[in-house]
Amino acid sequence: MSDNCYLGLDLSTQQLKCTVMNDAHEIVLEKAVNFDRDLPAYGTRNGAIDHGNDHVTSPTIMWVEAMDKLFESIKETPYAAKICGISGAGQQHGSVYWSEAGVQALAGLDSSKSLKEQLSAAFSIEQSPIWQDASTTRECRSLEQSVGGAQALADLTGSKAYERFTGNQIAKIYAEQKQAYEATKNISLVSSFIATVLLGQLAPVDSPEGSGTNMMNIETHRWQPNLVEHCGGPELIKKLALEPVEGGVQLGNIHPYFVERFGLNPECKVMPFTGDNSATLVSMNLHEGDCVVSLGTSDTVLVYLKQAQATTESHLMAHPTDAKGYMGMLCYKNGSLTRQHVRDLYANGDWDTFNKLLQTPTKDDTFGFYYWMQEIIPFAKGIYRFENGKPTQEFKDPSTNVRAILESQFLSMRVRLDRMTRQQKMKRILATGGAAANTSLLQVLSDVLGLPVFKQKGMNSASLGGALLAKYGVKQQNFEEMMLGRQDEPEKVCDPDLAWTEKYKSRVDAYVALEHSVCK
Numbered sequence: 015m016s017d018n019c020y021l022g023l024d025l026s027t028q029q030l031k032c033t034v035m036n037d038a039h040e041i042v043l044e045k046a047v048n049f050d051r052d053l054p055a056y057g058t059r060n061g062a063i064d065h066g067n068d069h070v071t072s073p074t075i076m077w078v079e080a081m082d083k084l085f086e087s088i089k090e091t092p093y094a095a096k097i098c099g100i101s102g103a104g105q106q107h108g109s110v111y112w113s114e115a116g117v118q119a120l121a122g123l124d125s126s127k128s129l130k131e132q133l134s135a136a137f138s139i140e141q142s143p144i145w146q147d148a149s150t151t152r153e154c155r156s157l158e159q160s161v162g163g164a165q166a167l168a169d170l171t172g173s174k175a176y177e178r179f180t181g182n183q184i185a186k187i188y189a190e191q192k193q194a195y196e197a198t199k200n201i202s203l204v205s206s207f208i209a210t211v212l213l214g215q216l217a218p219v220d221s222p223e224g225s226g227t228n229m230m231n232i233e234t235h236r237w238q239p240n241l242v243e244h245c246g247g248p249e250l251i252k253k254l255a256l257e258p259v260e261g262g263v264q265l266g267n268i269h270p271y272f273v274e275r276f277g278l279n280p281e282c283k284v285m286p287f288t289g290d291n292s293a294t295l296v297s298m299n300l301h302e303g304d305c306v307v308s309l310g311t312s313d314t315v316l317v318y319l320k321q322a323q324a325t326t327e328s329h330l331m332a333h334p335t336d337a338k339g340y341m342g343m344l345c346y347k348n349g350s351l352t353r354q355h356v357r358d359l360y361a362n363g364d365w366d367t368f369n370k371l372l373q374t375p376t377k378d379d380t381f382g383f384y385y386w387m388q389e390i391i392p393f394a395k396g397i398y399r400f401e402n403g404k405p406t407q408e409f410k411d412p413s414t415n416v417r418a419i420l421e422s423q424f425l426s427m428r429v430r431l432d433r434m435t436r437q438q439k440m441k442r443i444l445a446t447g448g449a450a451a452n453t454s455l456l457q458v459l460s461d462v463l464g465l466p467v468f469k470q471k472g473m474n475s476a477s478l479g480g481a482l483l484a485k486y487g488v489k490q491q492n493f494e495e496m497m498l499g500r501q502d503e504p505e506k507v508c509d510p511d512l513a514w515t516e517k518y519k520s521r522v523d524a525y526v527a528l529e530h531s532v533c534k
């Protein structure tokens with residue numbers, strides 16, 4: 015076995031993480047820079063800045079400084095010189111705006127200075143809009159209209175128009191910040207931004223990331239000219255500059271800056287970076303009938319589809335290691351932060367108390383909908399409760415909220431998963447993300463979906479997926495062959511109580527009707 019190592023990075027909402035893996039796929043190093051804790055000067059909360067009116071950003075230069083810090087700490091380990099490939103993931107949809115000066119600074123990086131020192135004037139827009147931004151509804155409707163409606167756009171790009179999707183974010187900047195837009199030489203996504211810094215020149219997005227823009231054709235994996243022009247005028251195609259590429263291609267060697275400053279190997283290859291969700295899919299090496307439920311800042315449900323049809327409530331994205339396949343995805347904004355909010359209000363801010371309260375399922379005619387932040391599916395905001403079938407400000411026993419939020423989140427997954435997979439039978443859930451550490455919560459998930467829940471070792475699935483994509487690119491090998499015999503079997507953590515599953519099944523119609531009523 016060689017001494018080679020592979021580095022996976024994950025620039026997520028709250029931190030920049032890394033996983034270093036060896037050829038036997040053993041994790042030899044994990045590190046993280048947490049934005050709120052380690053870079054407090056930027057004043058982020060959970061990694062983001064909320065400007066009100068659903069406008070949410072992160073300071074781009076904070077991500078640069080996080081790269082300085084992370085590579086400083088990798089340098090101190092025995093692995094820096096052994097890393098022969100780097101790939102990784104970024105929170106999806108977020109965008110980075112490079113100025114002409116920024117592009118030049120990148121090409122001439124000087125290893126005696128930090129990245130932050132050299133890139134502080136590199137961005138024509140200093141705050142990157144991120145996936146939590148929901149301020150582009152007008153742009154969304156306009157884009158859909160331009161092609162004949164929401165379903166038509168979904169058929170073309172894999173998704174109807176969503177506020178956080180990059181094309182709509184760019185369209186808002188194009189309309190409202192003309193000067194800054196004109197001063198923008200190139201636009202990266204969060205994922206391709208890291209690859210760009212590592213290469214010292216613009217890196218393309220990969221096709222799964224292109225699927226998160228509302229501007230890429232989901233069949234050809236190329237930018238769709240009429241959509242690109244609708245979002246950012248005739249000059250946008252020049253700012254995007256490069257067509258999307260497939261996972262596993264080699265983009266080039268790492269910039270000498272990282273060799274001189276952090277001791278990386280000059281032959282280290284950089285592969286395209288992907289989205290955090292597609293990287294998670296890679297780390298789980300999904301088989302037919304597997305469904306990933308990732309419980310993090312956002313909750314997502316991921317499936318591997320060989321054939322698919324776009325719907326207006328789920329996403330169809332290109333698959334990171336199968337250019338002909340798809341990743342089907344549901345994405346909820348009210349994930350862990352909203353569960354924590356309910357824990358703080360009703361369970362003394364304590365997970366043990368929360369878990370004890372979970373032991374009593376709610377009654378048949380009790381439902382809650384917790385759209386603390388503007389939700390994505392359904393597009394709704396606010397908290398709504400129903401007891402004895404009637405709306406109520408608060409449950410008679412307020413601790414009911416604890417069980418109600420989980421039942422509601424998981425019933426939504428159940429209903430949409432059926433529609434997205436066209437009732438194709440799922441066999442098991444692979445749970446990941448921070449909240450997957452809570453087995454009581456996973457039991458509710460298992461009961462509502464009627465499926466056993468499994469977990470893989472290691473919690474940083476997106477950065478592990480990045481390390482696997484790095485190896486995939488270095489070895490230029492078939493992905494499934496590369497994974498043969500190299501993965502620990504996931505461990506079963508819960509079996510569903512099928513009597514409860516039946517009860518939930520009988521509640522689905524009432525749930526759908528009430529959800530519909532609160533979305534009006």
Ligand code: XUL
Nearest residue numbers: 027105106145290312345
């Ligand atoms: C997916 C999405 C979120 C982010 C979180 O469409 O918006 O899951 O990728 O990092």
